[in-house]
Amino acid sequence: MNLLYGVDSPALAWLKLREHLINRVCPIEELGIMQALGYVLAEDCFAKEDLPYFDCSLVDGYALKATDSFGVSKSSSNYLKLLDRVEIGAKFDSVLLLGTAVAVTAGSALPRGADTVIRLEDTNLLDENTIQVNRSVSPGENVLTVGEDYRKGDLILSKGRKLRAQDIGVLVALGYSELKVFSKPKVAIISIGDELVPPQKKAEMGRIRDVNSYLLSSLVHEAGGLPLRLGIFPDSLEKLTAAIEQGLKIADLVLISGGRRDHTVTAINKLGNPGVFVHGLALKPGKSTAIGLINDKTVFVLPGQPVSVFVAFELLIRPLLQSFTTLPQEIVFGQGRPRIKARLNCHLSSTTGWEEYVQVRLENTLEGIIAHPILDRSRHISAFPLADGFIGIPANTERLEAGEIVEVIVYP
Amino acid sequence: MNLLYGVDSPALAWLKLREHLINRVCPIEELGIMQALGYVLAEDCFAKEDLPYFDCSLVDGYALKATDSFGVSKSSSNYLKLLDRVEIGAKFDSVLLLGTAVAVTAGSALPRGADTVIRLEDTNLLDENTIQVNRSVSPGENVLTVGEDYRKGDLILSKGRKLRAQDIGVLVALGYSELKVFSKPKVAIISIGDELVPPQKKAEMGRIRDVNSYLLSSLVHEAGGLPLRLGIFPDSLEKLTAAIEQGLKIADLVLISGGRRDHTVTAINKLGNPGVFVHGLALKPGKSTAIGLINDKTVFVLPGQPVSVFVAFELLIRPLLQSFTTLPQEIVFGQGRPRIKARLNCHLSSTTGWEEYVQVRLENTLEGIIAHPILDRSRHISAFPLADGFIGIPANTERLEAGEIVEVIVYP
Numbered sequence: 001m002n003l004l005y006g007v008d009s010p011a012l013a014w015l016k017l018r019e020h021l022i023n024r025v026c027p028i029e030e031l032g033i034m035q036a037l038g039y040v041l042a043e044d045c046f047a048k049e050d051l052p053y054f055d056c057s058l059v060d061g062y063a064l065k066a067t068d069s070f071g072v073s074k075s076s077s078n079y080l081k082l083l084d085r086v087e088i089g090a091k092f093d094s095v096l097l098l099g100t101a102v103a104v105t106a107g108s109a110l111p112r113g114a115d116t117v118i119r120l121e122d123t124n125l126l127d128e129n130t131i132q133v134n135r136s137v138s139p140g141e142n143v144l145t146v147g148e149d150y151r152k153g154d155l156i157l158s159k160g161r162k163l164r165a166q167d168i169g170v171l172v173a174l175g176y177s178e179l180k181v182f183s184k185p186k187v188a189i190i191s192i193g194d195e196l197v198p199p200q201k202k203a204e205m206g207r208i209r210d211v212n213s214y215l216l217s218s219l220v221h222e223a224g225g226l227p228l229r230l231g232i233f234p235d236s237l238e239k240l241t242a243a244i245e246q247g248l249k250i251a252d253l254v255l256i257s258g259g260r261r262d263h264t265v266t267a268i269n270k271l272g273n274p275g276v277f278v279h280g281l282a283l284k285p286g287k288s289t290a291i292g293l294i295n296d297k298t299v300f301v302l303p304g305q306p307v308s309v310f311v312a313f314e315l316l317i318r319p320l321l322q323s324f325t326t327l328p329q330e331i332v333f334g335q336g337r338p339r340i341k342a343r344l345n346c347h348l349s350s351t352t353g354w355e356e357y358v359q360v361r362l363e364n365t366l367e368g369i370i371a372h373p374i375l376d377r378s379r380h381i382s383a384f385p386l387a388d389g390f391i392g393i394p395a396n397t398e399r400l401e402a403g404e405i406v407e408v409i410v411y412p
Numbered sequence: 413m414n415l416l417y418g419v420d421s422p423a424l425a426w427l428k429l430r431e432h433l434i435n436r437v438c439p440i441e442e443l444g445i446m447q448a449l450g451y452v453l454a455e456d457c458f459a460k461e462d463l464p465y466f467d468c469s470l471v472d473g474y475a476l477k478a479t480d481s482f483g484v485s486k487s488s489s490n491y492l493k494l495l496d497r498v499e500i501g502a503k504f505d506s507v508l509l510l511g512t513a514v515a516v517t518a519g520s521a522l523p524r525g526a527d528t529v530i531r532l533e534d535t536n537l538l539d540e541n542t543i544q545v546n547r548s549v550s551p552g553e554n555v556l557t558v559g560e561d562y563r564k565g566d567l568i569l570s571k572g573r574k575l576r577a578q579d580i581g582v583l584v585a586l587g588y589s590e591l592k593v594f595s596k597p598k599v600a601i602i603s604i605g606d607e608l609v610p611p612q613k614k615a616e617m618g619r620i621r622d623v624n625s626y627l628l629s630s631l632v633h634e635a636g637g638l639p640l641r642l643g644i645f646p647d648s649l650e651k652l653t654a655a656i657e658q659g660l661k662i663a664d665l666v667l668i669s670g671g672r673r674d675h676t677v678t679a680i681n682k683l684g685n686p687g688v689f690v691h692g693l694a695l696k697p698g699k700s701t702a703i704g705l706i707n708d709k710t711v712f713v714l715p716g717q718p719v720s721v722f723v724a725f726e727l728l729i730r731p732l733l734q735s736f737t738t739l740p741q742e743i744v745f746g747q748g749r750p751r752i753k754a755r756l757n758c759h760l761s762s763t764t765g766w767e768e769y770v771q772v773r774l775e776n777t778l779e780g781i782i783a784h785p786i787l788d789r790s791r792h793i794s795a796f797p798l799a800d801g802f803i804g805i806p807a808n809t810e811r812l813e814a815g816e817i818v819e820v821i822v823y824p
Binding site for chain 2: 034038049106149177203221
């Protein structure tokens with residue numbers, strides 16, 4: 001608790017939040033493998049069989065016994081009897097003996113009795129029953145042997161893995177056609193305020209467009225959640241309470257922006273326990289952010305300024321969404337975007353006791369990456385299109401110097 | 413042209429491809445703003461009006477004329493007549509004069525005649541008609557003035573911008589409810605081979621699962637395209653030709669994997685001009701990749717090994733998909749994934765004349781990031797779950813030394 005202001009540091013708010021939500025994860029659902037890309041695996045996946053399932057040729061050529069090629073060269077060829085051709089998907093019914101060969105293509109099962117494959121270009125077909133072998137090949141050459149990729153029972157991918165395209169390929173190869181994944185966290189988004197109008201409505205004196213619910217929906221979507229925009233509600237305790245109740249019913253998390261903060265806090269405290277447990281953050285911008293818990297579901301009371309909403313989302317809500325589909329101990333405060341190092345191009349002052357976040361534009365130069373703070377724009381939405389990321393100034397730091405190396409949290 | 417092998421370097425293949433496809437972009441569609449996240453903007457977006465549209469208060473407090481606070485301090489207060497309260501969304505119908513104040517909340521329109529706002533905490537409400545001002549405020553303090561974010565006609569975002577969550581917020585603020593974006597490129601995916609079975613089918617001798625079409629679909633999806641899996645076709649010229657024709661009809665790009673390469677090349681050359689114009693790549697893995705053009709649509713003939721397919725996708729198909737929604741000159745060969753520098757932990761040999769790609773595992777150490785090549789696994793699909801990215805060894809390089817700094821193309 002920051003005694004001066006009655007607010008928590010963002011890191012402390014995160015710890016309180018985590019304490020309340022330990023082990024809370026989203027339900028598990030089963031998806032067809034083509035739908036599972038980008039979801040988080042909710043099961044350990046083991047090889048159901050050996051991969052490959054059979055020895056097979058990696059090249060077009062002839063399967064033979066390696067001993068039939070020992071000592072062989074262009075000037076001292078060997079001649080083998082060509083028995084058959086094994087097409088891909090077919091199998092050789094007999095057993096290959098010394099002095100014989102079978103034609104194969106890349107992917108063909110290796111005929112029983114053969115232990116190697118010689119490439120087409122290292123042979124000559126003399127007549128339909130005879131090949132000339134012009135090179136020595138070792139046992140196993142140009143052959144993928146059974147189980148070389150996976151042995152039956154091997155762990156392929158662990159619970160908690162966010163599935164990449166390549167993972168889908170591997171799982172298909174091992175016979176997975178459905179996967180258990182964590183459902184996307186559902187996030188109810190509530191806008192409050194008589195002044196708010198939808199985007200298609202013309203601007204008027206005193207009215208502003210409902211930016212935050214669109215911004216939050218997009219951020220939730222980008223972070224792998226399922227946004228549920230409930231709409232714009234008037235700033236009355238009754239209407240607000242009904243909206244939050246609806247949100248709690250359909251979602252895992254409720255985000256509220258706009259309206260009078262005291263109304264929203266009252267509504268949350270009336271609806272369940274423990275109610276609001278973070279009453280503000282030692283954070284600029286974003287200080288009026290409050291966090292409550294109603295019967296195990298989190299409710300965020302967000303500031304009105306879009307830039308403040310964005311900072312609160314990045315620091316707390318993005319990692320919270322991740323925690324719904326991962327083991328809790330793996331989630332770190334402020335996590336969720338890649339970070340890079342850059343050199344600050346000017347000094348930045350900050351108020352002691354407050355953690356400050358400043359958006360920056362990045363420039364690639366021969367001397368490395370330079371971060372240009374977008375100054376005087378912390379309250380301006382017009383900083384968004386210009387920025388490539390943001391930097392944090394810790395609460396105990398009064399000033400970052402020009403030329404200092406800073407960590408930039410970068411946008412995609 | 414690499415005269416030794418009759419194949420092209422990947423970079424030359426890319427140049428040939430770009431030459432054929434100059435100015436080819438996807439059609440433009442109009443989407444509701446909430447659907448447009450992640451799409452590429454196909455129009456320049458200008459501010460349709462000033463933002464904010466009116467001067468407004470950034471804090472809860474009282475609007476006044478700054479001159480009424482000049483020289484004022486805690487020990488020397490001034491007293492103003494409280495005229496009215498302007499709620500958010502409402503407006504003050506009269507004009508504020510010297511000696512008077514109007515109560516406002518953050519977001520309220522600034523009353524006409526006022527030029528500044530004093531925070532609640534810097535005042536006392538003495539009775540319902542009188543406030544005590546305890547601090548001096550300058551003109552414009554705590555006020556967001558009309559057009560501070562954007563002036564009507566300002567360029568907000570340019571054609572070619574991939575839309576982020578924050579961009580959606582900015583566009584909503586300026587009244588955009590629909591956006592013109594480039595359609596996602598449609599990609600037909602064809603698997604050929606009598607040996608291929610779908611993932612749910614049990615492994616059998618000689619049969620393998622259709623990994624490539626699932627891998628390619630997932631890669632296309634991840635790269636922002638729309639995959640259309642046409643299914644598994646037998647390796648006959650007639651069936652194959654029909655499948656490619658179907659792909660050309662519904663998609664912007666056709667990807668074919670498996671089957672006999674000569675069949676596929678014949679089918680493409682029969683279907684249109686110029687037919688196959690890249691007959692192989694000086695690339696390991698991925699050398700059998702061929703590229704054709706049938707009446708302005710590109711067809712890729714991909715190798716059979718999933719790792720080879722992956723490398724060809726990353727080097728050529730991912731940037732090609734990007735080029736469909738961007739101005740051609742902006743797209744660079746091999747582009748599309750973030751890159752980082754890492755230190756190689758062992759030496760790597762390579763064949764001169766061939767560009768080689770090796771998957772690596774990354775390790776964060778106190779001395780920086782170390783890249784561990786996943787050796788002997790270039791033909792093994794089991795390298796995929798272990799790898800964090802890959803590195804390229806240029807054609808003219810025989811050996812990378814242990815400790816050398818390499819550029820790693822990293823997976824998400």
